[in-house]
Amino acid sequence: MRFLLSLLLALSLSAVRAEVLPSWNDGPAKQAITTFVTDVTNVSGPDFVPPAQRIAVFDNDGTLWVEQPMYTQLAFVLDRVKALAPDHPEWKDQQPFKAALEGDMKALGEAGNEGLMQLLMATHAGMTSDEFEMIAADWVGAARHPRFERPYTELVYQPMLELLDFLRANHFMTFIVSGGGVDFMRPWTQRVYGIPPEQVVGSQIEQRFELRDGKPVLVREPKIAFIDDKGGKPVGIQRHIGRRPILAFGNSDGDLQMLQWTTGGPGRRLGLILHHTDGEREYAYDRKSHFGKLDQALDLAPENGWVIVSMKDAWAQIFPPAR
């Protein structure tokens, strides 16, 4: 009887153990995560953090989902320009719209930030918040990634889904802190990541309240209200969350200040950087990439104790199985 009990206990323990982060290979990254979570949840240990303060922040593009060959939101912008073009015959001869319509990435690059902003405003403003939510949700449901030929929302990283679940099971709150537009993400983050709209921090455009035929609407205006990138990320965290995270996970120089802000606080902290090293299963890029450039943060990682998660080595699986 005692033997049977021991056997059952051993079996159930190994089952529990096997369930933690199954798509993560054993190695330093997985070890750093599980040790951190064990330590901050150990109520009698020196590193204990009360549940309310267990704030974890995640970049989105390139950290939770694919950002190559271009940011998903940029693919959305280009598709929207095409969809709206019939109402704008002048776009055929007018940059940067001409480049967007022709898929001329070189000319788009030359149009720079200013050109991008024009495209953004033409596609993200001028409608109500409810209308934009529907447009974004429809596109995300229909669009397919050019290489993997799957919906973008299936090109999320399975190991990160497991990490989000693992953290929440340990009473962390999981926030997205992304340079992407907050209203582009919110329609699907609950379904895809288990992250509700109010836990998504991102870039914002101005909105204006008005009554239209007595019905209240929020109108999206062609003006940037906030850019949640680089130094903006700690500001967005402070504005939205109002306390400093204890865990931050990013993948590019856009996440550098978020990592500094998170790990620069007192007590136990964890900073992680996903390094895209897997050109076969996903993409390999860092210092010279147009999207998700990782250069300075990579250099600063060792002295700050940030854990570099090499995709090729750390992850047994990249994407969830096709539905």
Next chain:
Amino acid sequence: MRFLLSLLLALSLSAVRAEVLPSWNDGPAKQAITTFVTDVTNVSGPDFVPPAQRIAVFDNDGTLWVEQPMYTQLAFVLDRVKALAPDHPEWKDQQPFKAALEGDMKALGEAGNEGLMQLLMATHAGMTSDEFEMIAADWVGAARHPRFERPYTELVYQPMLELLDFLRANHFMTFIVSGGGVDFMRPWTQRVYGIPPEQVVGSQIEQRFELRDGKPVLVREPKIAFIDDKGGKPVGIQRHIGRRPILAFGNSDGDLQMLQWTTGGPGRRLGLILHHTDGEREYAYDRKSHFGKLDQALDLAPENGWVIVSMKDAWAQIFPPAR
């Protein structure tokens, strides 16, 4: 035995009933609240709302705590000007600082919004976010209300504390959506209202991330980033929460658009306005008040179905017992 069981059941039922909103008198306001909560939580009823969508928003000044004889944050501003005056000898002869130092409310009124903004910037900017949090928390802990001679955080409305608890017990998320400064409120909302920092929406000033001697800080800059009042409230809700509330509770024209936005959505909704009608136990004011002016929203309440909560009639008790 059956008799005993019935008795126990009856007793426990009456105990449960007695526990719901005990400081609310029986009447139309309490009835409207309990009926609404019963209906949206009834999984087999036509008005059911899933827990994740049970968003309730509350104004702060004059809805959750006292806003007379002036907004608490204004009392903070005036005290801070006095505390900082030794470092600013020029303020003695310079408006609006002179008026603030002398408590000259008439001159302060004449200085208008521009003057107020100057005082705000002199007291709310120029320090790090951590420093400001400490300054605000210290003041809130030490300051006393001139009439009631109690800490401001004890001059919160007992019936509203019960309502917040009641809603959360019914799986609502309770948010503050206030014209006040978000960083002035967050240090104490968890302790006082049970509302965590990330569920406080308010006005914001610009902040800038920087490294000081290698240590990351957020520096508060003398520039308004967002005013969470009037038409700004629905915008603040959209920015921060990302979905439309089903219950809104305010007390002034500053809450009008929040009420319109909340109750203008599809499905069952509840809008409530606290009417300060109790000069004896608290204050009596509405259409002509400097702080918390309630005029247009009062006129629009009947046609919108907003419930007017008359403090004098609806509340058996105003403040929690002294500690």
